[in-house]
Amino acid sequence: xxxxxxxxxxxxxxxxxxxxxxxxxxxxxxxxxxxxxxxxxxxxxxxxxxxxxxxxxxxxxxxxxxxxxxxxxxxxxxxxxxxxxxxxxxxxxxxxxxxxxxxxxxxxxxxxxxxxxxxxxxxxxxxxxxxxxxxxxxxxxxxxxxxxxxxxxxxxxxxxxxxxxxxxxxxxxxxxxxxxxxxxxxxxxxxxxxxxxxxxxxxxxxxxxxxxxxxxxxxxxxxxxxxxxxxxxxxxxxxxxxxxxxxxxxxxxxxxxxxxxxxxxxxxxxxxxxxxxxxxxxxxxxxxxxxxxxxxxxxxxxxxxxxxxxxxxxxxxxxxxxxxxxxxxxxxxxxxxxxxxxxxxxxxxxxxxxxxxxxxxxxxxxxxxxxxxxxxxxxxxxxxxxxxxxxxxxxxxxxxxxxxxxxxxxxxxxxxxxxxxxxxxxxxxxxxxxxxxxxxxxxxxxxxxxxxxxxx
Numbered sequence: 001x002x003x004x005x006x007x008x009x010x011x012x013x014x015x016x017x018x019x020x021x022x023x024x025x026x027x028x029x030x031x032x033x034x035x036x037x038x039x040x041x042x043x044x045x046x047x048x049x050x051x052x053x054x055x056x057x058x059x060x061x062x063x064x065x066x067x068x069x070x071x072x073x074x075x076x077x078x079x080x081x082x083x084x085x086x087x088x089x090x091x092x093x094x095x096x097x098x099x100x101x102x103x104x105x106x107x108x109x110x111x112x113x114x115x116x117x118x119x120x121x122x123x124x125x126x127x128x129x130x131x132x133x134x135x136x137x138x139x140x141x142x143x144x145x146x147x148x149x150x151x152x153x154x155x156x157x158x159x160x161x162x163x164x165x166x167x168x169x170x171x172x173x174x175x176x177x178x179x180x181x182x183x184x185x186x187x188x189x190x191x192x193x194x195x196x197x198x199x200x201x202x203x204x205x206x207x208x209x210x211x212x213x214x215x216x217x218x219x220x221x222x223x224x225x226x227x228x229x230x231x232x233x234x235x236x237x238x239x240x241x242x243x244x245x246x247x248x249x250x251x252x253x254x255x256x257x258x259x260x261x262x263x264x265x266x267x268x269x270x271x272x273x274x275x276x277x278x279x280x281x282x283x284x285x286x287x288x289x290x291x292x293x294x295x296x297x298x299x300x301x302x303x304x305x306x307x308x309x310x311x312x313x314x315x316x317x318x319x320x321x322x323x324x325x326x327x328x329x330x331x332x333x334x335x336x337x338x339x340x341x342x343x344x345x346x347x348x349x350x351x352x353x354x355x356x357x358x359x360x361x362x363x364x365x366x367x368x369x370x371x372x373x374x375x376x377x378x379x380x381x382x383x384x385x386x387x388x389x390x391x392x393x394x395x396x397x398x399x400x401x402x403x404x405x406x407x408x409x410x411x412x413x414x415x416x417x418x419x420x421x422x423x424x425x426x427x428x429x430x431x432x433x434x435x436x437x438x439x440x441x442x443x444x445x446x447x448x449x450x451x452x453x454x455x456x
Contacts, residue, residue, distance in 0.1 A: 003033055004031075008030065013415060018315065020050050026041065030317075033321075035324055037055075050317070051315070059266060059320060060303075065273055071275065072275075072333075074249075074333055075248050076249070079253045079254050086215075087217065093217050093221045095389070095431070096388070099202055099205045100121065100153040101157045101198075102144055103123075103129065104160040104166045104168055104171050105160060106128060108188055108194075109125035111159060112159050115195055118199050121206070128451070130163075130164035131455050132453070133454060133456065139449060139452075141171060143342050144171070145175050147368055151372075154208065155184075155206065156205070159198065162188065182205070186201055220348060222373075222428075223256045223370055224247070225374040225375070226260070226366075228376065229357075230378045230382050231378070232395055234315075235325045237414070238412055240329045240377055242419070243329040244329055244330060246421060256347070258369055259329060259352055260365055261355065262289065262352075262357075263356060264357045267318070267319050268323035268327045271324075272335055277335060292356075304319045310380045331350070336351060337349070343369060353366065361448045364446075367447070371388065378392055378395065379399065383405075383406050387447065389431050391409060391428070392406050393411050393424075395411055406438055411424075
C-alpha cells in the first residue's frame with residue numbers, strides 16, 4: 001500500500017512492514033507519509049525490507065523553528081447534535097454519574113479499596129502524595145485537583161492519612177473552592193474507624209448524586225482525549241487517521257479534543273506548528289517540544305530512544321515514523337492551546353497537552369484535563385483504562401477478533417476504503433449517552449502521575 005505519492009516505501013498489508021518501492025542509496029532519506037522517517041544506512045534494493053537493520057533516525061537535539069502557518073479545510077458536522085449528559089450545579093457537564101474516592105496519599109489505598117467494596121464507589125490507588133518536593137508535589141496536587149473537579153464524578157470523597165506532605169489541609173489550598181454537597185473530606189488518622197466513617201460519607205454523596213438525571217446537552221460540550229499505545233504498522237493507516245477525522249468533525253461541531261504524548265510528536269512537530277492558530281500558540285508549542293527534549297538531556301538519556309520493542313515488531317522503525325502516525329489522531333484542525341500538567345481544558349478546538357507517551361501517565365493527564373472520553377488506538381492491544389471511559393480502537397482486524405474483551409471498535413475496514421467517520425462518531429455519542437466501554441465493564445481504571453524529582 002502506497003500512503004503518499006511522495007513515498008519511496010510501501011506498506012505490506014499482511015504484516016504492516018515497509019518495503020522499498022525503488023532502489024534507495026545509502027544516506028538517502030526514507031519517505032513515508034510524504035515526510036522523511038530516517039535515512040538508509042546501506043544501499044537498499046527495490047522490494048527489500050526497510051526496517052531497523054538498514055534505517056536510522058535523522059533526529060538530534062533542539063531545533064530552531066519558524067512560524068509558517070498552514071491551515072486546512074476539514075470535515076464539517078452537525079452542530080445541532082446533542083448527547084444525554086449530566087449538568088452539574090456549577091454548569092459543568094458529565095457523562096457518568098459516579099462517586100469517586102480520591103486519595104491524597106498512597107498510604108490510604110487499601111482504606112479506599114475497603115470503602116469502595118462496601119459502597120460501589122470508584123477508587124484509584126496510587127503511590128504518590130508524600131515524600132515529594134517541589135514540582136513533583138505540585139504535579140501530584142494539580143492532577144488530583146483535576147480528578148476531584150472532574151464532572152463525570154457526581155460526588156467525591158477526598159481521603160487522606162494526616163501526616164503526609166499533601167495532607168488534606170494543604171490540598172484544600174490547591175483545590176480552592178468546592179461544593180460541600182459534592183466533595184467530602186476524611187482524615188483517617190482522626191477517626192477510630194476509618195472505613196465506617198468513609199462508608200457514611202460515600203452514602204451521603206451517593207444520595208446527592210441521585211438528584212442528577214440525563215438531559216440533552218449540545219455536542220459542543222463534549223471533550224475527547226486522544227491517545228495511542230502498542231502501535232503497529234497499521235496505526236498511521238487505519239485507527240489514527242480515523243480518530244483524526246472524528247476529531248476534525250467534532251471540532252467543527254464546536255467540541256474539543258486533546259492530543260498528548262509529547263515525545264511522540266518529535267519528528268512531526270513541524271506539522272502541528274504549522275497549524276497553530278497564532279504566534280502565541282506556536283511559541284507555546286515550541287517550548288512544549290524543546291522542554292521535553294531538555295528533560296531527556298537533563299537525565300542523560302537519549303532523546304530518541306523510541307519506538308518500543310513492540311512497535312518495532314509491528315513494523316515501526318524510527319521515532320519520526322511513529323510520530324508521523326501518532327499526530328494523525330489530531331486531524332487537520334487548528335491548534336488553539338497548549339496545556340501543562342494539571343491544566344484544565346478551556347478552549348473549544350484542538351489542544352496539545354504536556355506529558356510522556358507512557359500509557360497510564362498519559363490517560364491520567366487527559367482525565368485531569370477534563371476530557372469525558374479517551375480514544376485509545378492500539379495495534380498490539382492493551383487492557384489499560386482511565387477513570388473515564390477509554391475506547392480501545394484496534395488498528396487491525398486480527399487484534400479485534402483475538403482480544404474482544406479489550407477492544408471496543410475495529411478500525412480495520414478503513415483498509416478497504418470505508419472511512420468509518422460516521423460510525424465512530426455515533427459510537428462515541430453512544431458512550432456519552434451511557435454505553436459502557438470494555439474498561440468500564442471489566443473495571444480496568446488506573447491512574448499514574450508524572451514524576452521527575454527526588455523521593456525523600
